[in-house]
Amino acid sequence: MPELPEVETVARLIRPRLVGRRITAASVAWKRSIGSQGVASFASAVVGARFESVERRAKYIVMSLGGRGALVGHLRMTGRMQVEAADWDPGKFAKVRLDLDDGSAFHFIDVRKFARLEFVRDPAQRLAGIGPEPLGPEFTADWLARQLRLRRRALKPLLLDQTFVAGLGNIYVDESLHRSGLHPLCSSDRVSAAQAALLQREIRAVLREAIEREGSSFDVFYRTPEGNPGSFQHQFRVYGRAGEPCRTCGTPIARSVVGQRGTHTCPTCQPRPRRARRKGASR
DNA sequence: AGCTACTCCTGGTAGC
DNA sequence: TGCTACCAGGAGTAGC
Numbered sequence: 344m345p346e347l348p349e350v351e352t353v354a355r356l357i358r359p360r361l362v363g364r365r366i367t368a369a370s371v372a373w374k375r376s377i378g379s380q381g382v383a384s385f386a387s388a389v390v391g392a393r394f395e396s397v398e399r400r401a402k403y404i405v406m407s408l409g410g411r412g413a414l415v416g417h418l419r420m421t422g423r424m425q426v427e428a429a430d431w432d433p434g435k436f437a438k439v440r441l442d443l444d445d446g447s448a449f450h451f452i453d454v455r456k457f458a459r460l461e462f463v464r465d466p467a468q469r470l471a472g473i474g475p476e477p478l479g480p481e482f483t484a485d486w487l488a489r490q491l492r493l494r495r496r497a498l499k500p501l502l503l504d505q506t507f508v509a510g511l512g513n514i515y516v517d518e519s520l521h522r523s524g525l526h527p528l529c530s531s532d533r534v535s536a537a538q539a540a541l542l543q544r545e546i547r548a549v550l551r552e553a554i555e556r557e558g559s560s561f562d563v564f565y566r567t568p569e570g571n572p573g574s575f576q577h578q579f580r581v582y583g584r585a586g587e588p589c590r591t592c593g594t595p596i597a598r599s600v601v602g603q604r605g606t607h608t609c610p611t612c613q614p615r616p617r618r619a620r621r622k623g624a625s626r
Numbered sequence: 627a628g629c630t631a632c633t634c635c636t637g638g639t640a641g642c
Numbered sequence: 643t644g645c646t647a648c649c650a651g652g653a654g655t656a657g658c
Contacts, residue, residue, distance in 0.1 A: 344651065375634090402652080419652055421636085455635045457652075496628065505653080512652070562650085563637080603631080604651070 345418040347477070347510030348553035349565055349573065350402045353424055356568040358397040360426035361406065361449065365393045368442040376438040376451060378461040388462045389414065389441065401473045401509035405466050413466040415459075416451065421564045422458025425450045454564065474508045477546050482508065488539035491531040498534070499527035500602040502546075511546070514559060514582045517607045519546045521581045527601045527608060529616045552578060581607035 345353070369386040371377055377385045392408035399405070404424070406414040416424065425433070426449050429442065439451035439460050451460045463469045475481040494501060501507055502516045511519070520527055522545040525538060534542070553559060553575040560572030561583060567573065576583075580590050585598035589609040599606045 346652095417652080419634095420650075453635095454637070455651090457634060494627085500629085503652085513650095602629085605649095 344420045344512055344514070345422065345558070345565055346402060346512035346515050347399075347550055348515070348556075348575065349558035350404060350418065350510070351399050351554050352557045352567055352573065353418070354397055354399040354404050357404075357424050357426055357449075360447065360568075361394040361397050361443075363394065364447070365444040366390050366408075366441050367444050370440045371438070372440075373438045373453075373456060375456065376453065376458065376460055378459055380462060385462050388412065400470050401476075401505055402512070403470060405470070407466070408462075412462060412464040415461050415463050415466055415469055417459045419453075419455070419457035419459070421454040423450075423452040423564075423566060423568075425452065425568050425570070472506055474504075474506050476509050477511065478550060482543065482547075484536075484540035484543045487543045488534070488536045491534045491539055494531045496531050497528045497601065498525055498531055499604070499606065501531050503602070503604070508546075510550075513604050513606075514579075515546070515549055515553065517582045518549045518580055521607075521609060521613060522549060524612050526613045526615050527606050533616065581609060583607070 366389050369389050371382045371385065374382060388411065389408065392411050395407040395409045397404065397406050402417060404416040406416065408414065416422070426447050429446050429448050431448070433440070433450040433452050436452050436454045437450055438453050441449040443449060451458070490507070498520060499516055502511050502519070503513070519542065523538065523542040525534065525542060556573055556575040556578070557567050557571070558565060558573030559575040560566065561576045565573065581596050584596045585607060586595050588594065589596055589612060592609065592611045594609050594611040597608050597610050599608070
């Protein structure tokens, strides 16, 4: 699923094709894709506007339209963004089309219809409450150690919580926890300062490596805006590797469910917390 | 505060 | 072959 590295890749690749372009027409094939705003109101808000910047915040892509506001996109599981020549066919999953003044068109494509491309007047307000960027200056070892101690939550659900830290999803949480030797059900207040420092380093490392490889593609859904798959899936240590040997110690990777999410761990490298919680037993 | 369940969706796959 | 049942999950929300 598109997480921080995939969203960052999309933002980087569509940015040069959008910035400076003016929207000349808008059409919406699935109303819910633009949120609760009506199609006519959406169209009048964006047509005539010029893209001033394209940035990523958490898993959102924020496309500033200057004083008017911004388009805020979220790919959820199967969303895609592409900028192509006007006659390019986006296929049957096309949801929103924005024609641009250079003869190209921006396409918002989504198989499962969970993705959103919303127009907002105030993107800062829309994105308020999201936690710090894990690749930003605020996300230090000290900060993480302190924040973990302030809470008493299982590590995995906490790291998936976008108000705690931005941009992590199921894949990169599983990968980070394995690389740190921490169990997903370990309570946050039992993580030592040294473990927190390691976790902070591994979260940054796995995200940076994944961005370098343009994200992860393991099904038909995630593709870069150029139509290519990412290649970080070849570096996975646990995600999607249930039953296969741990690359560190050879123990078969276990699959469990934590917080309704498929969870992958090495039983040897990530020992279960001593005060074992009952949920998430492998099946 | 933290947890669990539920909702939204559909392509892919397993089982018969 | 063709059918059915189930799975994947990010974020928002409700309820305990």
